[in-house]
Amino acid sequence: MSHISVRNLTVAYNGHPALRDVSFDIPDRQVTAIIGPSGCGKTTFLRCLNRLIDVNNSVRVQGQVLIDGEDIFAPRADVMSLRRKMGLLSQKPQVLPMSIFDNVTYGPRLHGVRKRAQLEQIVERCLRMASLWDEVSGRLRAPAAELSVGQQQRLCLARGLAVQPEALLCDEPTASLDPISAQSIEQLFMELKNDYTVVLVTHILRQARRLADYLVFFYMGELVEHGPAQQMLSNPSDPRTRKYLEGVIS
Amino acid sequence: MRALMMLSAAAVVGGLLILIVVITVQGAGALSWAMVTQLPSGGYYLGKEGGLLNAIVGSLLLAGGATLLAGVLALPVALYLQRDYGGDTRRANLVRMSLDLLWGVPSIVYGAFGFTIMLYLGMRASLLGGILALTLVVLPIMARAMDEVFRLVSVSLKEASWALGATRWETMRSVVLRQALPGLLTAVLLAFGRAIGDAASVLFTAGYTDNLPQSLLDPVASLPLAVFFQLGTPFPEVQQRAYAAAFILLVLVLLVSVGGRLLASRMSRFSADR
Numbered sequence: 142m143s144h145i146s147v148r149n150l151t152v153a154y155n156g157h158p159a160l161r162d163v164s165f166d167i168p169d170r171q172v173t174a175i176i177g178p179s180g181c182g183k184t185t186f187l188r189c190l191n192r193l194i195d196v197n198n199s200v201r202v203q204g205q206v207l208i209d210g211e212d213i214f215a216p217r218a219d220v221m222s223l224r225r226k227m228g229l230l231s232q233k234p235q236v237l238p239m240s241i242f243d244n245v246t247y248g249p250r251l252h253g254v255r256k257r258a259q260l261e262q263i264v265e266r267c268l269r270m271a272s273l274w275d276e277v278s279g280r281l282r283a284p285a286a287e288l289s290v291g292q293q294q295r296l297c298l299a300r301g302l303a304v305q306p307e308a309l310l311c312d313e314p315t316a317s318l319d320p321i322s323a324q325s326i327e328q329l330f331m332e333l334k335n336d337y338t339v340v341l342v343t344h345i346l347r348q349a350r351r352l353a354d355y356l357v358f359f360y361m362g363e364l365v366e367h368g369p370a371q372q373m374l375s376n377p378s379d380p381r382t383r384k385y386l387e388g389v390i391s
Numbered sequence: 392m393r394a395l396m397m398l399s400a401a402a403v404v405g406g407l408l409i410l411i412v413v414i415t416v417q418g419a420g421a422l423s424w425a426m427v428t429q430l431p432s433g434g435y436y437l438g439k440e441g442g443l444l445n446a447i448v449g450s451l452l453l454a455g456g457a458t459l460l461a462g463v464l465a466l467p468v469a470l471y472l473q474r475d476y477g478g479d480t481r482r483a484n485l486v487r488m489s490l491d492l493l494w495g496v497p498s499i500v501y502g503a504f505g506f507t508i509m510l511y512l513g514m515r516a517s518l519l520g521g522i523l524a525l526t527l528v529v530l531p532i533m534a535r536a537m538d539e540v541f542r543l544v545s546v547s548l549k550e551a552s553w554a555l556g557a558t559r560w561e562t563m564r565s566v567v568l569r570q571a572l573p574g575l576l577t578a579v580l581l582a583f584g585r586a587i588g589d590a591a592s593v594l595f596t597a598g599y600t601d602n603l604p605q606s607l608l609d610p611v612a613s614l615p616l617a618v619f620f621q622l623g624t625p626f627p628e629v630q631q632r633a634y635a636a637a638f639i640l641l642v643l644v645l646l647v648s649v650g651g652r653l654l655a656s657r658m659s660r661f662s663a664d665r
């Protein structure tokens with residue numbers, strides 16, 4: 142299990158800073174929830190952790206993100222293997238234009254798994270972990286786009302798990318789901334946190350209360366406060382955190 | 392607004408229908424089994440025996456060859472125009488503009504251009520020459536259509552692939568091309584339709600003959616020119632045959648486009664975010 146620590150991270154789009162001097166350690170094998178008002182830099186932060194932020198040419202990143210002591214932004218860092226270590230679950234489930242089966246095996250095949258039996262094993266294991274197996278085991282060859290949105294999100298989770306990541310980065314993963322599907326995703330996080338470090342961006346304070354072990358509050362690109370969730374929720378030290386938790390700022 | 396939309400749709404479809412009806416009615420009388428199975432005999436253009444197999448085969452070869460060649464050339468061009476693979480957006484926009492300009496150039500210019508080069512090389516009118524000239528005609532529309540298809544592939548779809556550790560090329564091969572496939576096929580059909588109907592570019596470059604070509608260097612007949620020549624004769628029965636030839640052209644385009652569309656809709660079953 143690798144350890145993620147963020148050191149003086151500053152990110153600017155076209156010269157406009159979106160994150161300013163953020164430093165903290167993400168606890169291993171826990172759910173770290175990142176909360177804060179819209180536009181405060183949550184997505185930006187998450188996209189730094191797997192360097193998906195690089196996709197944008199006009200972005201400038203300063204500071205370090207250390208994973209097991211190695212700076213992922215170092216010039217010689219291996220981005221592809223970093224992304225493999227950091228599973229991503231986005232707000233809107235984005236299935237690949239292929240069958241359910243191929244969606245799950247896409248990552249493993251990229252990384253060299255070729256044997257049929259092994260791929261089948263991976264598919265079953267990951268779909269079970271994402272509690273989707275019972276619903277789709279009879280139609281693995283069907284297009285993934287035919288699944289319901291809630292099922293698609295669980296498929297995306299299974300797809301991410303198939304490359305054996307060490308951490309899961311989740312950007313409002315239940316935002317486009319119905320309450321039942323959202324609940325099943327939340328349930329999955331509770332089980333997954335035993336084996337994975339989960340970083341969860343959420344707008345839903347109740348969700349943070351239910352799931353988070355550790356809480357991080359961003360406000361206008363700054364890290365305002367971070368700490369164990371219980372403590373921060375019951376007794377926030379910064380007035381801005383208190384206001385946000387009370388719903389005065391949103 | 393709705394009425395306006397209906398009206399313009401009706402005008403377009405109606406105009407097309409009238410054209411098809413005129414061609415069919417005019418051509419039906421002259422249409423015969425011999426027309427699509429036989430080569431023209433000596434006196435065919437005077438109203439005697441024979442058919443237009445030479446032009447049918449010629450057109451299919453010309454349009455098929457040009458579509459294939461243009462496809463092979465257009466695909467990398469279209470990919471290059473994407474930010475993920477080419478890089479510079481301003482340069483890409485310049486290429487886009489040039490392609491749009493080229494698309495507006497009348498096909499006779501490509502024909503003349505091709506002919507000049509062929510003269511210079513000492514080549515005579517041939518299947519190869521015709522294919523090359525037609526390729527120039529359809530390349531811009533094909534590249535631009537493919538470009539637009541690629542631009543429709545959402546960033547979030549590509550990001551889903553990148554986030555799993557795929558490189559840009561792996562993503563292109565397995566995700567972008569797959570998502571774009573039905574649209575790419577439409578681009579190819581568009582080009583084929585244009586290529587098979589074009590007369591001016593093949594006039595000098597492919598020539599015309601009553602025989603089937605034996606090699607790429609033989610001259611070859613084509614349906615648009617068959618229509619053109621037959622309409623130009625003073626004999627009414629030969630002019631009728633021009634309509635029949637136009638009708639055959641129409642049916643060929645229809646068959647290819649319906650077939651292609653069926654294929655495209657089967658392929659789009661797997662598309663993400665339909």
Ligand SMILES: Nc1ncnc2c1ncn2[C@@H]1O[C@H](COP(=O)(O)OP(=O)(O)OP(=O)(O)O)[C@@H](O)[C@H]1O
Nearest residue numbers: 154155158159178179180181182183184185186197
């Ligand atoms: N691609 C981009 N180009 C320019 N500016 C951007 C880009 N993406 C984000 N920003 C800016 O960076 C800041 C942080 O955006 P970010 O998406 O990280 O916020 P967020 O906390 O995820 O918000 P939300 O809760 O609404 O998703 C915002 O001011 C936003 O306008």
Ligand SMILES: [Mg+2]
Nearest residue numbers: 183184185312
């Ligand atoms: Mg966001």
